[in-house]
Amino acid sequence: MNAKLLTVNVGRAFAAPYTSAEGGTGIDKRPVGGPVAVTAPGPKGTGGSGLAGDAVVDLRHHGGDDQAVYAYAREDLDDWQRQLDRELANGAFGENLTTTGLEVTDARIGERWRVGADVLLEVTSPRIPCRTFQGWLDERGWIKRFTEAAVPGAYLRVLEAGEIRAGDTVRVEHRPEHDITIALMFHALTTRRALLPRLLEAGEPLPEEARTAAVKYLEHTAN
Numbered sequence: 001m002n003a004k005l006l007t008v009n010v011g012r013a014f015a016a017p018y019t020s021a022e023g024g025t026g027i028d029k030r031p032v033g034g035p036v037a038v039t040a041p042g043p044k045g046t047g048g049s050g051l052a053g054d055a056v057v058d059l060r061h062h063g064g065d066d067q068a069v070y071a072y073a074r075e076d077l078d079d080w081q082r083q084l085d086r087e088l089a090n091g092a093f094g095e096n097l098t099t100t101g102l103e104v105t106d107a108r109i110g111e112r113w114r115v116g117a118d119v120l121l122e123v124t125s126p127r128i129p130c131r132t133f134q135g136w137l138d139e140r141g142w143i144k145r146f147t148e149a150a151v152p153g154a155y156l157r158v159l160e161a162g163e164i165r166a167g168d169t170v171r172v173e174h175r176p177e178h179d180i181t182i183a184l185m186f187h188a189l190t191t192r193r194a195l196l197p198r199l200l201e202a203g204e205p206l207p208e209e210a211r212t213a214a215v216k217y218l219e220h221t222a223n
Contacts, residue, residue, distance in 0.1 A: 002169060003169065003172075004099070004168060005165070006074050006090055007032075007090040007166045008032055008051070008097060008166055009029035009091035009097070010051055010096065011030065011055055011091075011094070013026045013055040016132070016135060016136070017135070018135020021058035023057045024057055026049075026054065026057050027133065029094050030091050031166065035163040036051050038050050038052075038119050038162060041063060041064060041065060041068050043065060044064025045060065046059065047065060048062075049096070051069065066157055066209075067155040068155075069096050069121055069155070069158065070095045070155055071102075073103075073104040073105070073153070074098050074099065077092065077093065084139065094133065097115075101170075102170050104153055104154050105126075105182050109180045109181070109199075109205050110122060110174075110202055110203065110204075110206075111172060113170050114170070114172075114173045118163065119158070120158075120160035120173070121156040121158060122159050123155075123182065124154075124156060124157050125154070125155045126153065126186035127152045128152070129146040150183055150190075152183075152186045176203075178201045178203070180198060185202075185210065196213055198214075199211070
């Protein structure tokens with residue numbers, strides 16, 4: 001099966017009791033019909049989403065070039081539907097891209113995806129669950145459950161801007177030779193900190209925050 005976008009999802013900010021961010025949250029992502037412009041939003045703290053019309057409220061923890069776009073596989077949403085015994089529409093996890101036929105959690109850091117004709121995205125990091133995510137889904141113990149499942153989906157940076165829409169093909173243009181996947185990085189950043197030094201094998205595409213965590217771990221264990 002060819003990999004493609006099932007939907008492109010964007011969200012508007014709304015007030016919610018489960019987030020402390022001023023201005024609420026933009027986690028409620030919903031499919032849009034027409035083309036959506038995709039650009040690099042700028043550094044974290046100043047830039048939000050890479051998708052036009054998509055709200056990122058908590059700029060301290062979300063958005064910016066290394067988290068410009070969030071992708072989640074429909075196949076993994078289907079697994080969660082069965083486990084939670086509830087319907088999960090495309091965008092339910094706050095993802096911008098709901099994909100099918102594409103390895104997302106097994107994607108390698110620095111892997112590049114051509115979406116449609118123009119847009120080129122680069123895999124950067126996994127999604128780490130937070131209180132807002134748990135509140136949005138209204139599932140007790142969700143952070144722990146999501147972490148144990150280790151199927152986090154992938155953040156991507158925008159290398160080449162353009163427009164995307166539902167139905168666009170997704171083609172892996174480049175797959176690095178290292179084996180640092182989204183899944184491995186997720187484990188390293190959450191439950192298996194001893195894996196942190198391995199993240200450095202990903203090289204330049206590794207986000208600075210993850211690189212700093214790996215270096216600090218090495219310094220700590222060397223003492």
